[in-house]
Amino acid sequence: MAAEKSPIKVCITGGAGQIAYSLLLEVASGKVFGQDQPVILHLLDIEPCLEKLNGVVMELEDLALSLVRGVVATADPLKAFADVDVALLLGAFPRLKGMERKDLLAKNNDIFRTTGKAIDQVAKKSVKVVVVGNPCNTNALTCMKNAPSIPKENFTCLTRLDQNRAKSQLAAKLGVSVSQISNVIIWGNHSGTQFPDARHASVTINGARQSLTDALSDDAWVKSDFISTVQQRGAAVIKARGLSSAMSAAKAIGDHARDWWFGTKEGEFTSMGVISDGSYNIPAGIIYSFPVTIEAGGKWSIVQNLKQDDFATEKMVATYNELQEEANAAAELAAAAN
Ligand SMILES: NC(=O)c1ccc[n+]([C@@H]2O[C@H](COP(=O)([O-])OP(=O)(O)OC[C@H]3O[C@@H](n4cnc5c(N)ncnc54)[C@H](O)[C@@H]3O)[C@@H](O)[C@H]2O)c1
Numbered sequence: 001m002a003a004e005k006s007p008i009k010v011c012i013t014g015g016a017g018q019i020a021y022s023l024l025l026e027v028a029s030g031k032v033f034g035q036d037q038p039v040i041l042h043l044l045d046i047e048p049c050l051e052k053l054n055g056v057v058m059e060l061e062d063l064a065l066s067l068v069r070g071v072v073a074t075a076d077p078l079k080a081f082a083d084v085d086v087a088l089l090l091g092a093f094p095r096l097k098g099m100e101r102k103d104l105l106a107k108n109n110d111i112f113r114t115t116g117k118a119i120d121q122v123a124k125k126s127v128k129v130v131v132v133g134n135p136c137n138t139n140a141l142t143c144m145k146n147a148p149s150i151p152k153e154n155f156t157c158l159t160r161l162d163q164n165r166a167k168s169q170l171a172a173k174l175g176v177s178v179s180q181i182s183n184v185i186i187w188g189n190h191s192g193t194q195f196p197d198a199r200h201a202s203v204t205i206n207g208a209r210q211s212l213t214d215a216l217s218d219d220a221w222v223k224s225d226f227i228s229t230v231q232q233r234g235a236a237v238i239k240a241r242g243l244s245s246a247m248s249a250a251k252a253i254g255d256h257a258r259d260w261w262f263g264t265k266e267g268e269f270t271s272m273g274v275i276s277d278g279s280y281n282i283p284a285g286i287i288y289s290f291p292v293t294i295e296a297g298g299k300w301s302i303v304q305n306l307k308q309d310d311f312a313t314e315k316m317v318a319t320y321n322e323l324q325e326e327a328n329a330a331a332e333l334a335a336a337a338n
């Protein structure tokens with residue numbers, strides 16, 4: 001019989017919040033890091049939410065899951081990030097009706113300065129960080145800048161929810177299952193300027209893989225309604241539920257973390273917010289969502305040489321410009337805090 005794997009430590013911040021409530025079962029039941037991978041869960045929330053967090057811990061015990069080898073619940077970031085392998089950063093204020101995600105910048109930016117410093121001090125140097133709290137691209141940049149001892153490549157932000165939304169819209173339009181669609185891209189910011197791009201996607205019909213846009217043959221829809229529906233989906237959910245998306249966000253975080261842990265499938269790529277390196281003429285140094293392939297173990301590479309046209313370039317630059325504005329605002333907040 002193969003020896004049992006040692007447990008990995010997974011920190012989830014905002015542990016008492018609504019996304020964590022769905023995400024914990026995904027992680028604790030082995031759906032993310034594997035059915036043979038024991039986990040020790042580190043849950044961080046703020047002092048006033050510790051009683052609520054304790055209720056979550058009770059429920060985790062009551063799940064009676066064999067992969068869970070310990071739970072640490074705390075309001076102390078230095079305990080929460082101690083020696084962790086993975087940090088899923090949800091702890092932040094969510095957007096309310098009528099707000100843009102960038103309105104959250106001032107409210108949430110200091111959380112990610114503190115978080116970055118704690119990760120720098122006590123997490124494993126190989127820690128994989130997924131920033132979910134909005135505005136997630138710029139919060140990931142803030143976190144990265146405050147953790148200089150950790151490689152920049154270890155900081156990512158979540159655009160998988162946008163990718164899942166895009167895939168689902170395309171599958172419905174084509175009348176196929178989402179499992180038949182691959183290589184949909186989200187470029188740029190997790191915001192209303194993001195560029196959901198179906199032009200490099202494939203659909204497999206009766207075993208034959210083909211260009212999705214050829215199969216769909218509706219360029220006008222791909223360039224207009226498809227893009228705006230995905231860009232505005234977060235706001236539409238808030239309007240309908242009175243709360244920001246949680247179940248779908250948790251599923252997307254699990255998808256992102258699983259692909260980062262195990263790697264992407266041969267011939268497929270996925271989108272995540274990663275540090276830009278000049279690819280596709282996006283200046284280096286911001287967290288921008290690109291298509292990436294990932295090797296088992298976690299080394300990701302930006303997919304190169306995807307053909308761009310004027311339409312795509314304009315959209316990719318617009319979302320970059322917004323990210324650069326956010327990065328400038330975050331730098332001003334950091335300077336004022338020092
Ligand atoms: N990137 C995405 O695709 C995506 C999708 C959905 C939601 N979000 C964002 O995720 C974040 C969390 O959403 P939610 O619905 O779970 O919100 P929520 O309000 O239900 O939960 C957030 C939790 O974070 C805690 N928290 C606040 N400050 C903290 C700190 N300094 N340290 C640790 N915990 C802290 C709060 O006490 C709360 O329990 C929001 O910013 C939301 O906008 C992002």
Ligand SMILES: O=C(O)C[C@H](O)C(=O)O
Binds near residue numbers: 161234235244
């Ligand atoms: O839109 C929001 O503010 C929440 C989240 O980022 C989402 O996309 O659902």
